[in-house]
Amino acid sequence: MLVREAMTSPVVTIPRTATVRQAIRVLDEHGVTALPVVDEPDRLVGIVSEMDLLKGVFEHDPRAFARPVATPATPSPRLVGDVMTRDVETARPNTDVAVLAETMMKTRIKSVPVLAGSAVVGIVSRRDLIAILARGDARIRDDVLAAIAEYGPAGSRWDVSVRDGAVELRGRADEPAQRIAGVLAQTVPGVTHVSIHG
The missing domain is CATH 3.10.580.10 (CBS-domain)
Incomplete structure (x- = not known):
């Protein structure tokens, strides 16, 4: 951020x-x-x-x-x-x-x-x-999904879970798409950490 x-x-x-x-x-x-x-x-x-x-x-x-x-x-x-x-x-x-x-x-x-x-x-x-x-995990999750949907590569699908500001992304995507999703998640206010699992 x-x-x-x-x-x-x-x-x-x-x-x-x-x-x-x-x-x-x-x-x-x-x-x-x-x-x-x-x-x-x-x-x-x-x-x-x-x-x-x-x-x-x-x-x-x-x-x-x-x-x-x-x-x-x-x-x-x-x-x-x-x-x-x-x-x-x-x-x-x-x-x-x-x-x-x-x-x-x-x-x-x-x-x-x-x-x-x-x-x-x-x-x-x-x-x-x-x-x-102090932003809630549900709001952070919604914002991460919105950022990925708006700016991420077309066709990639992600399951997003958030706990205490730490975001976990799960999905099948190539390495560039994973990197983009990770960067987009990090830009969301309230995110403290991002981990990606393919």
Whole structure:
């Protein structure tokens, strides 16, 4: 499966000149955990997450302490450009989702903007990947059969079974037809593994 089939698009972005409060409201209104930060004209310059926006927003409540708490000498950041992450991991629409998922797990990144050229065209979050894996086996089976019927070689017949996202193809077909059926099955969202038995 490719990133373009997993990403959320259109993506909600925010300019670096937005205030931290504005960014917090955008996150809350759209139910997302991160926003790509863009400059003119929609060029990616960073990403801002919930954690970035929470830095320095709350002051200590004096009721929670026996002694007064000193307030910080420097004011808390006010603009998205002050708190955003500048070194952003990105993906392309044709990136393999398995490669992206592995990168996200290794780096502990929760959201990755997707770029076509320099334009932000989508975003992939951990939630997007979980939603793909949560697809039911019956729906995956139907989608595999539909993909093979539409794009596979004419005349080949397949029995398809799916268990926990793992697809098993059974049918009599030559090697090129088997390869095509396997590739088509792998493109279906939610498929984690494909095995072919002649």
